Amino acid sequence: MFARFATARKAVTRIVATKLLALALLGLVAACDTTTMVGGGPTINPSKPVRVALLVPKGSGQGGDAILAQSLENAARLAIADLQNVQIDLRVYDTKGNAATAATVATQAADEGAQIILGPVYAEAANAAGLAVAGRQINVLSFSNNTSIAGGNVFVLGPTFLNTAQRLSTFAARQGKRNVVVIHSTNVAGQAGKAAIEQALAHAGLNEAGAVGHALSQQGVIASIPAIRDTVAATGADSIFLTATTAGALPLFSQLLPEAGVSPTTVQYIGLTRWDVPTQTLALPGVQGGWFAMPDPVMSDQFRSRYATAYGGAPHPIGGLAYDGIAAIGALVGAGKSNALTSAALTQNAGFKGVGGIFRLRSDGTNERGLAVAMIQNKQVVVIDPAPASFSGAGF
Structure with a gap:
């Protein structure tokens, strides 16, 4: 892996x-x-x-x-x-x-x-x-x-990270998003995720408003919150794109960012990884309204x-x-x-x-997969842009 x-x-x-x-x-x-x-x-x-x-x-x-x-x-x-x-x-x-x-x-x-x-x-x-x-x-x-x-x-x-990042960035651009702050862990996987997101943002014509790294620890996440808040405020970012996983930093971010004023009701949260596994993640207040990509749920x-x-x-x-x-x-x-x-x-x-x-x-x-874009809404997964049926569809 x-x-x-x-x-x-x-x-x-x-x-x-x-x-x-x-x-x-x-x-x-x-x-x-x-x-x-x-x-x-x-x-x-x-x-x-x-x-x-x-x-x-x-x-x-x-x-x-x-x-x-x-x-x-x-x-x-x-x-x-x-x-x-x-x-x-x-x-x-x-x-x-x-x-x-x-x-x-x-x-x-x-x-x-x-x-x-x-x-x-x-x-x-x-x-x-x-x-x-x-x-x-x-x-x-x-x-x-x-x-x-x-x-x-x-x-x-x-x-792959790039495939997922491109799907979400292209969708975000179609929804009128323009300025995105990248939030990433500083380990190897986080740096790879950051690179994929940056490449995808450029491909979709979105502006990287800033990038904030954090150590993959509770202290690292807590220490990054002020920098994320200040970067979003200073750049007028309309979205944040996180590499955090549900088994890692996402639960803590979903609590601390809204408390710091980075509200998911005004700033779009986007996840590079699956946010629906485990299902307990769906109950986190901070992920409500968040976007992530997933395989075609019907076929899966x-x-x-x-x-x-x-x-x-x-x-x-x-x-x-x-x-x-x-x-x-x-x-x-x-x-x-x-x-x-x-x-x-x-x-x-x-x-x-x-x-x-x-x-x-x-x-x-590498490979390219036709992914669906999903949103967490009322603690449920809702597909807001279905997976394409062919590579001649949207995003390809």
Whole structure:
């Protein structure tokens, strides 16, 4: 996920990929005898089973990882069952949640004929898996949302800060908002969120009226309140855009900012993260009227219902990413083209339909998702701008 960062991946990818490709051309790297490698991915026979390697964090010793691993596998198998006229040979590999094992099992999967890799979850593991098979020209659809590892043969399926920030900034501009103060934590995730918001504001034509950072602690939040209040007052800001999460600083901000005079009735609160989870957040006075983005709630509810019927419980919050990966692979293979798993095919502009709505992969390895904009009103989530049904809709 986001907290694990790779170092200088893109430059390393180019170097390692070049060396591994040279070996492959010399016949020193084994390849499946039914797969011929071409630029950007393998050629396949779409009438035969496509071998997909699913890399999950099972075996790490962390209970949460075991639950996540099972949910990802369940969701992938649910997606396979939904495919028509497409055969998927799914092979599951355990990464133990670490990069070294991820590289080892990615190599093993390639040796065993994998034509595409789905997973792993954590950024360092996905980075390592991508490097391990770069010379084999096998694409990796990771479950990470860390865009620092994206590029080359690695794509991230997790929702990104920039995608969310752009959706909300574009919506805010359409509602007449003009001056926005960015409030961010000073840790790595907060700085990444700040950068995404700033880029999105500029893209939407909004003015960044100021930025206030805070340490990710109770004392840090409390200390930032006067600066936020004064910045909003001095700039005449009509909105504040927060990176705070419901498990972090948001509850405290929602109490202290209104008390300091930054009222949500006069200043629009906008959140980079989901404000509806857990549901107790909806009762906080300061978030009433606040905006945040979320996947298409109708499609998300349908997936959760189908998952519960099939497996007797709720999916992990990111379990649906495995369904999305299989759905994309199935849609491309189902078109009957031999280049279905190449980078060019994976990044088709029309995108795919996943458990939370439409999504598409970009040539830089990131993704774009069609999100809904929601508002908290009377302690309830109200969708005020539905998720688009296609990438030709508003915001795209």
